[in-house]
Amino acid sequence: MNKIQVKTAFITGISGQDGAYLSKLLWEKDYKIVGITRNNHADSLEKLKQLGVDQYVLMEECDLLDISSVITLINKHMPDEIYNLAAQSSVGLSFKQPIGTINFNIVSVLNLLEAIRIIKPDIRLYQASSSEMYGKVAELPVTINTPMHPLSPYAISKASAHWIVVNYRESYGLYACNGVLFNHESFLRSNGFFVKKVLQETVRNHHNPDWVLKVGSIDVKRDFGYSPNYVEAMWLMLQAEIADDFIICSGKSITLRSIIEYVFAKLDVSINKLVIDDAFIRPTDIEDIYGDNSPAKTKLGWQYELDFYQVLDILIEEERAFFERKTHE
Known part of the structure; x- marks a missing residue:
């Protein structure tokens, strides 16, 4: 039986663990899912296959460093939501490849936001931020307002992307929010x-x-948590009336x-x-490092007790x- 698809969502970085669990969640909620990959190889589908949702995802190749490619894809599908999970996400590798890490993790986000602003400003964007941005903190738990002191090229790139999202929300009125996810497995x-x-x-x-x-x-x-529960928080962030940034963590x-x-x-x-x-x-x-997840629980209704x-x-x-x-x- 064919489902009636109520919304269209882009998921960049769909080949990772969060992309797979988020795809499963969105499919269960009757979304049309478009997966964005740099190279449409078979390994992009491996995790989706393990969850049995690969057949429900339309895969598209897109270079997020090329804004014209991003604009073309948005024009083609006119999504309601974009979940940006794409990144060079290894802290260790970022020390060996700082320029590539910083360039991709910042420019890709900037291109998505600018394409949204130009083509379809009512798209809701979720940006995958990272607890690594906070780095050397003076006080625990980390809250969304804790001063950032990044300790790696990866953390620097994520902090920059985070503030770009905030700036586009405040300057252009876009519905764009950062989910600061602590380690989740x-x-x-x-x-x-x-x-x-x-x-x-x-x-x-x-x-x-x-x-x-x-x-x-x-x-x-x-601070470690469980990925299938953390992707629920991503979805809840884009359903809220007002765009905001949230810490997603276990709290210890x-x-x-x-x-x-x-x-x-x-x-x-x-x-x-x-x-x-x-x-x-x-x-x-x-x-x-550990975070305060109480705002996500009270404002979003997110539940996590594991x-x-x-x-x-x-x-x-x-x-x-x-x-x-x-x-x-």
């Missing part, structure tokens, strides 16, 4: 991220006597070491398998099930 998380690395390597190698887990600074603390932090210890204990792995490797230590790092160890239980089982399927194929 899922089975679909890309391999380069810390929690995914710990889970994947430990599940695959916990019976291997020669294996060790190599990590960098693990006594830093982070835990050490990276405690995550490793929890996963090792669940899989009966000796802590001796843990190795601190200087190659994984960043030039600068945040010691502790403890991250509950999330880890879910992820361990999903990782084990996936590995067992792959082993028997």
Whole structure:
């Protein structure tokens, strides 16, 4: 049975975990979904396929650094909402590629906003901001008004994009908002991220006597959450009467070491398998950060009460099930 599609949404960066879970959410809400990718390769659909929504997404190629391409695509589909999840999102990689990171993460946002302003000013834009923007903070928890002190090229690029969104909202009256998402994980998380690395390597190698887990600074603390719940907050932000910026987080932090210890204990792995490797230590790092999610709960009606160890239980089982399927194929 064909659904009656009530709205059209663009999702940039649709090949990532948030793009996949957001696609599933929007499809359930009867949206027409247009996925924007730089290159329309099969791997762009991999996470969508795992959630069973790849057939419901229309994929379009678009270079977000080329404003004429953005304008052409908006003219073609006239979307109601744009969720901008596209970014060079690795903090570590941003130290190796600062110019490329800063250029893409700023210019892509500027092009989307300018195209909206020119073509269809009633489009509602969600911009994926990052808790990394706040960096070295004097007081916790982080609120939307906490002064920013970014500590990486990635954080600098996200802070710049954040203020560009605020400026277009205030100067041109666009419905544009920033969702400042703290770390959020899922089975679909890309391999380069810390929690995914710990889970994947430990599940695959916990019976291997020669294996060790190599990590960098693990006594830093982070605020972790669950991606499927966090994309609900993205959607809620674009349904509000007035555009605003929100912190999306769990509201508490835990050490990276405690995550490793929890996963090792669940899989009966000796802590001796843990190795601190200087190659994984960043030039600068945040010691502790967590946010205040109460405005998102009170103003948006967002609900989130998960403890991250509950999330880890879910992820361990999903990782084990996936590995067992792959082993028997």
